Amino acid sequence: DAGVIQSPRHEVTEMGQEVTLRCKPISGHDYLFWYRQTMMRGLELLIYFNNNVPIDDSGMPEDRFSAKMPNASFSTLKIQPSEPRDSAVYFCASSLRGLGNSPLHFGNGTRLTVT
Amino acid sequence: AQKVTQAQTEISVVEKEDVTLDCVYETRDTTYYLFWYKQPPSGELVFLIRRNSFDEQNEISGRYSWNFQKSTSSFNFTITASQVVDSAVYFCALKEEYGNKLVFGAGTILRVKS
Numbered sequence: 087d088a089g090v091i092q093s094p095r096h097e098v099t100e101m102g103q104e105v106t107l108r109c110k111p112i113s114g115h116d117y118l119f120w121y122r123q124t125m126m127r128g129l130e131l132l133i134y135f136n137n138n139v140p141i142d143d144s145g146m147p148e149d150r151f152s153a154k155m156p157n158a159s160f161s162t163l164k165i166q167p168s169e170p171r172d173s174a175v176y177f178c179a180s181s182l183r184g185l186g187n188s189p190l191h192f193g194n195g196t197r198l199t200v201t
Numbered sequence: 202a203q204k205v206t207q208a209q210t211e212i213s214v215v216e217k218e219d220v221t222l223d224c225v226y227e228t229r230d231t232t233y234y235l236f237w238y239k240q241p242p243s244g245e246l247v248f249l250i251r252r253n254s255f256d257e258q259n260e261i262s263g264r265y266s267w268n269f270q271k272s273t274s275s276f277n278f279t280i281t282a283s284q285v286v287d288s289a290v291y292f293c294a295l296k297e298e299y300g301n302k303l304v305f306g307a308g309t310i311l312r313v314k315s
Contacts, residue, residue, distance in 0.1 A: 119303075185234060186253075189251045192245060192248075
């Protein structure tokens with residue numbers, strides 16, 4: 087079975103530009119998560135969805151960040167406008183029935199560089 | 202508040218040595234879940250194990266073993282006869298009873314030299 091698929095793998099953009107990261111979860115998984123990894127802050131949860139509905143977005147750093155899940159097989163994380171401090175690796179992950187019942191499976195990540 | 206501490210920032214061993222990665226957690230919940238993930242140089246995060254707080258049995262999977270001790274709030278990970286391919290960053294993580302927030306430790310960099 088295909089794992090979590092993220093695109094693009096690398097993104098380089100200039101400050102002020104809009105950035106959209108994409109994710110396709112594992113088919114049948116009810117939960118989708120967006121994580122960010124930086125040297126300073128490690129791995130931190132940004133937002134997660136259950137059955138396409140955002141459940142906890144308390145980790146979203148600012149209004150510049152937004153996430154959507156229009157259907158069970160697709161989610162986006164958008165940053166508008168982007169800033170150099172947004173440079174990080176962004177991971178999408180999915181879980182079959184939530185972490186109390188099943189593990190988190192991660193995609194390969196998108197490395198974002200904002201210059 | 203939940204917290205995971207991986208005090209070892211970096212460990213270097215020679216191939217075939219055994220190595221233990223420490224993980225100490227903090228939670229007020231009686232029901233919680235612990236995880237280990239591996240992040241090799243290629244960057245992906247690979248799931249290794251998930252354990253709930255009611256199951257204190259140690260687990261062995263090939264060269265990997267995990268020692269869960271509630272009395273010391275620890276969930277340590279041992280690699281027996283380490284190999285160069287084990288070189289990676291290893292993360293311990295905790296989920297409390299409610300919600301689906303997985304809190305990660307800072308990670309331990311393991312370098313296995315041939």
